Amino acid sequence: MSDITSDNMLKEFAPQLERTSNLGKVWIGFLIFGVCMGLFALYTQVTKGHIVTGMRDNVVWGVYIVNFIFFMGISYAGALISGTLHLFHAEWRKPIIRMAEFITVISLLIGPLYIMLCVGRLDRLPNLVLFGRIQSPITWDVIAISSDIFGCFIFLYLALLRDLSKLRDFSELKVPAWQKKMYKILALGYTGTPEQQKRLKHATDIMAAMVIAIAIIVYSVLAWIFSVTLQPGWHSTIFGPYFVIAAVYSGTGVLILAMAVFRKVYHLEEHITLKHFVNVGVIMLVLAAFFGYFTFSEYLTKWYGSEKNDEMLIKILFKDYYLFFIFSNYVGVLLPLIVVGFKRFRSIRNITITAVVVIIALWMNRYLIVVPTLESPYLPIEDAREAWRHYSATWVEWTLTAGGVASFCLFFTIASKFIPIVQVSELKEEPIEPGDITL
Amino acid sequence: MQMQKIIIILFAIASVAGFKQSVAQKEAAKTGPSETVMKFSCTSTSDDSIQLKAIVSVKHEEGATLLVNAPISFSVKMTETVQVLGKAKTNEQGIAFFKVPAHNRFTRNEVQLITFKAAYEGNDKFTAAEGESALKPAKLSVSFYEEDSVRYVKVEATQLNADGKETPLGPVDITVSVPRMFSMLKLASISLDSTGIGTAEFPTNIIGDSLGNLTIVALVEDNEVYGNVQGQATNTWGLHKHLISPDRPSRELWTPIAPLWMIITLIIMLAGVWGHYIYAIVQLILINKSGKVKAEAIPGKNTKSINS
Numbered sequence: 001m002s003d004i005t006s007d008n009m010l011k012e013f014a015p016q017l018e019r020t021s022n023l024g025k026v027w028i029g030f031l032i033f034g035v036c037m038g039l040f041a042l043y044t045q046v047t048k049g050h051i052v053t054g055m056r057d058n059v060v061w062g063v064y065i066v067n068f069i070f071f072m073g074i075s076y077a078g079a080l081i082s083g084t085l086h087l088f089h090a091e092w093r094k095p096i097i098r099m100a101e102f103i104t105v106i107s108l109l110i111g112p113l114y115i116m117l118c119v120g121r122l123d124r125l126p127n128l129v130l131f132g133r134i135q136s137p138i139t140w141d142v143i144a145i146s147s148d149i150f151g152c153f154i155f156l157y158l159a160l161l162r163d164l165s166k167l168r169d170f171s172e173l174k175v176p177a178w179q180k181k182m183y184k185i186l187a188l189g190y191t192g193t194p195e196q197q198k199r200l201k202h203a204t205d206i207m208a209a210m211v212i213a214i215a216i217i218v219y220s221v222l223a224w225i226f227s228v229t230l231q232p233g234w235h236s237t238i239f240g241p242y243f244v245i246a247a248v249y250s251g252t253g254v255l256i257l258a259m260a261v262f263r264k265v266y267h268l269e270e271h272i273t274l275k276h277f278v279n280v281g282v283i284m285l286v287l288a289a290f291f292g293y294f295t296f297s298e299y300l301t302k303w304y305g306s307e308k309n310d311e312m313l314i315k316i317l318f319k320d321y322y323l324f325f326i327f328s329n330y331v332g333v334l335l336p337l338i339v340v341g342f343k344r345f346r347s348i349r350n351i352t353i354t355a356v357v358v359i360i361a362l363w364m365n366r367y368l369i370v371v372p373t374l375e376s377p378y379l380p381i382e383d384a385r386e387a388w389r390h391y392s393a394t395w396v397e398w399t400l401t402a403g404g405v406a407s408f409c410l411f412f413t414i415a416s417k418f419i420p421i422v423q424v425s426e427l428k429e430e431p432i433e434p435g436d437i438t439l
Numbered sequence: 440m441q442m443q444k445i446i447i448i449l450f451a452i453a454s455v456a457g458f459k460q461s462v463a464q465k466e467a468a469k470t471g472p473s474e475t476v477m478k479f480s481c482t483s484t485s486d487d488s489i490q491l492k493a494i495v496s497v498k499h500e501e502g503a504t505l506l507v508n509a510p511i512s513f514s515v516k517m518t519e520t521v522q523v524l525g526k527a528k529t530n531e532q533g534i535a536f537f538k539v540p541a542h543n544r545f546t547r548n549e550v551q552l553i554t555f556k557a558a559y560e561g562n563d564k565f566t567a568a569e570g571e572s573a574l575k576p577a578k579l580s581v582s583f584y585e586e587d588s589v590r591y592v593k594v595e596a597t598q599l600n601a602d603g604k605e606t607p608l609g610p611v612d613i614t615v616s617v618p619r620m621f622s623m624l625k626l627a628s629i630s631l632d633s634t635g636i637g638t639a640e641f642p643t644n645i646i647g648d649s650l651g652n653l654t655i656v657a658l659v660e661d662n663e664v665y666g667n668v669q670g671q672a673t674n675t676w677g678l679h680k681h682l683i684s685p686d687r688p689s690r691e692l693w694t695p696i697a698p699l700w701m702i703i704t705l706i707i708m709l710a711g712v713w714g715h716y717i718y719a720i721v722q723l724i725l726i727n728k729s730g731k732v733k734a735e736a737i738p739g740k741n742t743k744s745i746n747s
Binding site: 151196200203 | 621695697698701702705708709712713715716718719720722723725726727728729730731
């Protein structure tokens, strides 16, 4: 009975694996063009050096590190959401959990690349491993991120195993022979025997818990890179949890956006309904409230303490960056509260637009954490040229940023061409109604 | 509809914010040559020379940029003419140096000052700039002595008169400092007496290099008559800088050993995380094994038939 249901599901999702529409080909071509532009910018940076970026002696970090934090953030969000929903057996998660898992792994592949773009001497990169000192937060980050990438790959693979076996055994699937062979190899001889099911469940449960734990650890470590310094705006005890909340918050936004895009492109209206958007939207609302609370707490204590350099930083934030500040910390917090909080605003379109605003706001939030602090150092900068005192990203940095986003979308698109974007093997158990999140 | 309007306004705010960031580094279009500014100063040094220093920068709307490789002509004012001393090009910091001996062949004005000049001729891109500075040559000698276990720094100042004789400098204020990475660390201020001599107690907590070597600089700055005067000497009174302290492992960049608590924490965390990963991988291996065993147990049946 269950296999019949699975086969029906596979029949429904087979076209997305078998064919690519003309529009899909144009989309892939556009993304490849974006990636190539990024590679050209990279070539420019490698041949001409970091002088082609806006980073200088004073502001040594720019949009690259912002992109790194952003991509790592959405990856942890994917891990936390998929891990948590799995552990709590939330039935409604089934159509969307694959997307969360893809977000996790793909953004984990792209995020660390931005760190390498910040490094002036890439030939010295092996020294991080060869001469790494565990007293250094950078070493913590290398250890934590590599552990996270490995763990998330295992978790994704465990989650894919059932679907891979279904794809291997589904004779009506019209894909090239090599793709069939790939399914066969990756399916690892899984046939769904009680023993295999038991082993898979144990492993998945454990890895779900592990990806949650490691996501919290890794994002805290990332926050500590900033907070263990004595820089104004960075030296904060709440930076760890603040970063974790911000990460999950931005990741929820990306998940909603992915849900909306794939729902439209692959006609998943039957599987991904308003209920899913509202449920993830409620998670986003709760995170918005936490994020707003942490942000307020962070700036209130700094403002009230009136420490000289903190005061200078707050002055810069409200003077030079006030539009960024208002957008990221007011609009980015209040909009989800309004749209998801009031029933009459809850529509798929509104929640999706809110998610886009949240994604932009959270990117800006990371920019506000990194750049203004570096523009207000303890040692005064005198007689320095303007570009050294104030950071402004160049076309090379913006192109590489766009290249990263294009790579993310390209990997996501390609992944959806090999694996169904929803968990086919699990969808047979009929979905949503009781136990859903409501306000 | 209301919702859409709100969203459009929010995007407009975001776009304006983004635009504001991106325009910061653009240079304003110039029609004529850019205006250059020169800062010119002269310093009498302890090796009986006068160092001429010209800093050339180009003014922009957003600040100033230092002008590199600009030829600077240095000269001295004689009775009725100007004698060219030589030329030097500005370095990466926009600075051109030129050293002349503090002898008496230069013409002095009525108050015994020698007037030096620096000039940049300019070109199509940059305007010409010049600077002028006058001084009476002087010299600072720095020495050290110890009395009743207290260490002192002593500064003697002399001036070179028009007749070629050196006489003690009058009462002037002198700063005694130690060069540090970014700036000069001030140790003491000394007011010279009428014999041109002044002393100050030498601090005991100044860190030197690994052998305790220190360079002490005495400086008269922007004096109306003597301009800048600099003298320096070295001693070994600094505290020895220890780069490695093996008995106190800490977070410093140069310590080879991490604190024990950190090593234990890391081992526990890594063992916990990677232990679970290994468990998950072992489960996958066992799944693979059991699949193979099952397939072999039913001869002639492929995986599809087992599954169904």
